[in-house]
Amino acid sequence: MIVDPVTLIVALITISTPVLLAALGELVVEKSGVLNLGVEGMMIMGAVCGSIVAHQTQSPTLAFLAGMAGAAALSFIFAILTQFLMSNQVASGLALTLFGLGLAALLGVGYEGQPIPEVSKPFPEALREIDTVGPILLSHDFVTYLAVFAVFAIWYVLRHTRVGLILRAVGESHDAAHALGYKVVRIRILAILFGGAMAGLGGAFLSVVYVENWVQGMTAGAGWIALALVVFAAWKPGRVLFGAWLFGGIAALQLRLQAAEVGVPVALLDASPYLVTIIVLVVMSSDRARAALNAPAALGKTFHASG
Structure with missing residues (x-):
């Protein structure tokens, strides 16, 4: 069987978008020195909130905003627990x-199979029909372009702005940043809320654009892949983009292999995006010393203000 490369590329970009958004949000959170393992819960919360609002209002824009707000609200609980109550970040x-998984299942009761409005494309149909270029570059929705733009925006902010410098300083040494007068807790809470909003947007994209429906447990481990991408990409936005596209490419390919009924067990094909992504990214990050240099020094450490 010959797989059409154009449709494969289009599919991988779409499939990778939720993971990319969530991973970029988590990258910012970890750059501030906080480890939030709740990405999966925030994504599913964004998915259910987006689906409910899309069905009730018939507005994809409001659905995306609702997904971001729902996940950010969930992340705020995490912020309160870890930044004010000093709870263990991993737990x-x-x-x-x-x-998040339980609450989303509760909120989503009665919304499975409910109609969701189609998300419009920013480019006119005439441009989207141009051979090769049209489907690959011009046939996506606004959120997909926003995700790719966010890669470059986050890279620029972290590397070339005062905001990025402060965020990285807090992640490297919260005591030194505090001594310089920076509000460590406030900065970390804002980073956590940003990460939650990005994960929520990824979840809303999943339910409103990709699946066009609410399905319980629909994230299917995407949040954990996003967490893995951040670490294996050595906290670099560009490598996060590569990892997300790798995951999306394998996922799109295995769906086409299943449709072609190749002689491979379905369970193995379903697991292949996760297995291949992890294996490749582990090989890429095999230089532990180099990876350790990129890891925020205060990652996961609790900050205690001393005056």
């Missing part, structure tokens, strides 16, 4: 995922 993140 709090895992609890956030479990809570």
Whole structure:
């Protein structure tokens, strides 16, 4: 069987968008020195909120905003627990995922199979029909372009702006940043809220654009892949983009292989995007010393203000 490369590329860009958005949000959170393992829970919360609002209002824009708001609200709980109550970040993140999955299942009762409005494309149909270029570059929705733009925007902010410098300083040494007068807790809370909003946008994209429906457990581990991408990409936005596209490409390919009924067990094909992505990214990040240099020095450490 010959797989059409154009449709494969279009599919991989679409499939990778939710993971890319969530991973970029988590990258900013971790750059501030906070480890939030609740990405899966925030994504599913964004998915259910986006689906409900899309059905009720018939407005994709409001659906995306609702997804961001719902996940950000969930991330604020994590912020309160870890930044004010000094709870363990790993345990709090895992609890956030479990809570998010359960709450989303409760909120989504009665919304499975409900109609969701189609999301319009920013480019006219005449441009989208141009051979090769049209489908690959011009046939996507606004959020997909926003995700790619966010890669460059976050890279620029982290590397070339005062905001990025302060964020990285807090992530490297919160005590030194505090001594310089920076509000460490406030900065970290804002980073956590940003990460939650990005994960929520990814979840809303999943339910409103990709699946066009609410399905319980629809994130299917995408949040964990996003977490893995951040670490294996050595906290670099460009490598996060590559990893997300790798995951999307394998996922799109296995769906086409299933449709062609190749002689490979379906369970193995379903697992292949996760297996191949992890293996490739582990090989890419095999230089532990170099990866350690990129890791925020205060990642996961609790900050205690001393005056």
